Amino acid sequence: MSLKFSFTNKTISGVLTVLPKRVVTFEEEMDNYNFSTAKSMKLKLAMGYNKHHIVEDGTNISEMCVFGINHLIDEGLLSKDDISAIILVTQSPEHFMPPTSNIIHGQLELGSDVICMDINQGCAGFIVGLIQAYMLLEQTAIKKVLLLNADILSRKVSKRDRNSNPLIGDAACISIVERSANTESIHAVLNVDGKGAYVLQIPAGGFKIPCTPETSIMQEDSNGNFRSLENLVMKGDDVFNFVQTEVPPMISELLEISGKTVDTIDYYLFHQPNKFMLNKLADKIGVPREKMPSNIVENFGNASGASIPTNISYNLGDRACENTYEVCFAGFGVGLTWGGIQQRLGKMKFNKIIYI
Amino acid sequence: MEQFLEQMAEILEVESVNPSDELESFDAWDSLTQLSIIALASENYDVTISALELKSAKTIEGVKKMIESKK
Numbered sequence: 250m251s252l253k254f255s256f257t258n259k260t261i262s263g264v265l266t267v268l269p270k271r272v273v274t275f276e277e278e279m280d281n282y283n284f285s286t287a288k289s290m291k292l293k294l295a296m297g298y299n300k301h302h303i304v305e306d307g308t309n310i311s312e313m314c315v316f317g318i319n320h321l322i323d324e325g326l327l328s329k330d331d332i333s334a335i336i337l338v339t340q341s342p343e344h345f346m347p348p349t350s351n352i353i354h355g356q357l358e359l360g361s362d363v364i365c366m367d368i369n370q371g372c373a374g375f376i377v378g379l380i381q382a383y384m385l386l387e388q389t390a391i392k393k394v395l396l397l398n399a400d401i402l403s404r405k406v407s408k409r410d411r412n413s414n415p416l417i418g419d420a421a422c423i424s425i426v427e428r429s430a431n432t433e434s435i436h437a438v439l440n441v442d443g444k445g446a447y448v449l450q451i452p453a454g455g456f457k458i459p460c461t462p463e464t465s466i467m468q469e470d471s472n473g474n475f476r477s478l479e480n481l482v483m484k485g486d487d488v489f490n491f492v493q494t495e496v497p498p499m500i501s502e503l504l505e506i507s508g509k510t511v512d513t514i515d516y517y518l519f520h521q522p523n524k525f526m527l528n529k530l531a532d533k534i535g536v537p538r539e540k541m542p543s544n545i546v547e548n549f550g551n552a553s554g555a556s557i558p559t560n561i562s563y564n565l566g567d568r569a570c571e572n573t574y575e576v577c578f579a580g581f582g583v584g585l586t587w588g589g590i591q592q593r594l595g596k597m598k599f600n601k602i603i604y605i
Numbered sequence: 606m607e608q609f610l611e612q613m614a615e616i617l618e619v620e621s622v623n624p625s626d627e628l629e630s631f632d633a634w635d636s637l638t639q640l641s642i643i644a645l646a647s648e649n650y651d652v653t654i655s656a657l658e659l660k661s662a663k664t665i666e667g668v669k670k671m672i673e674s675k676k
Contacts, residue, residue: 284635288635288637291637292637295637295641412636472635472636473635484656485636485640485656486639486640486643486655486656486659487655489640489643489644489647490643490647490653490654490655493644493647493653494653525640525644529647529648532648533648
């Protein structure tokens with residue numbers, strides 16, 4: 250059973266996705282893997298790998314977020330005075346101290362009456378962040394919340410790990426969350442299983458295992474992938490089984506409390522680990538694949554918590570500024586954490602992608 | 606589980622498989638193939654098996670027995 254939330258009179262009024270200009274194709278990196286070309290091409294086809302957007306060395310998330318926020322201010326889509334909170338959901342913080350959201354606050358020269366918080370969440374980061382934004386908006390003092398989902402995990406995956414490298418992408422997404430006249434309820438569900446905390450991890454670099462020359466030594470695993478303790482590692486089979494087992498009943502539960510059926514939802518905008526997993530998930534829930542876009546990984550890569558807002562910008566685009574849709578969001582992964590939100594999405598002021 | 610051998614043959618990219626065939630003897634045996642078998646177990650038989658369990662099954666028959674024992 251999930252933890253349940255409900256909200257009214259709140260909305261996402263705009264989503265801006267900031268992507269790095271640099272594009273790397275699967276074929277360019279294929280020779281780094283310890284596999285034959287035939288096996289790599291089979292993997293590419295099965296997982297839907299093609300190209301991904303990757304930051305240049307030295308690019309940090311504050312740069313990407315500030316670039317996007319300034320774009321909104323310059324275009325007249327956001328006023329600094331309306332920002333009451335910056336929620337940054339990331340696993341690519343710039344430092345242990347201070348919070349990266351405070352760095353962004355400083356670069357934007359915002360006033361002192363702003364809440365800044367960093368939330369350490371991955372694949373479910375859009376769900377956790379959006380629930381937090383809606384909770385903050387219950388306070389009358391809060392005008393608009395900037396929800397930032399930003400990750401540059403390409404810098405933490407081993408280039409010789411075909412399990413992780415081809416799927417990862419970098420992105421920063423800015424969602425503006427505010428009050429609205431829409432009285433239709435927003436429903437959310439959230440779950441955690443900390444016993445699975447090490448299914449997806451970066452073992453070294455924190456206080457428990459600080460970086461040393463030893464932690465940077467590349468070692469081969471039983472599947473022929475090379476990585477060090479400083480690289481992201483995931484147990485693909487455990488993630489797959491977790492998603493197939495936990496996500497379908499969570500969606501049933503969410504639709505039940507929303508009073509919706511599988512068919513009455515226009516779009517299922519889910520986190521996208523890879524095409525294989527998402528298509529299996531769509532089949533298990535019984536959603537036609539055209540209602541559950543699975544094209545983010547092949548075009549941009551999976552940027553963790555940024556994948557749902559990237560999905561919104563890329564697959565709905567301007568249509569979400571003109572129309573209104575019943576949507577179901579779901580994020581699942583790191584933590585293990587899995588959650589979903591059912592709400593209306595539409596009449597947005599902006600919904601687009603820009604490049605840095 | 607009548608179609609199990611055909612399903613395994615398709616995943617392992619061969620014409621047909623025998624119950625006694627060892628998993629590691631197939632050219633296609635790699636992490637992607639293992640995931641495909643895990644997905645087959647989940648989708649068609651509603652059974653969860655890990656990569657480690659799959660490897661310990663050793664043979665086609667071993668995989669079949671593992672799925673049956675979990676049903």
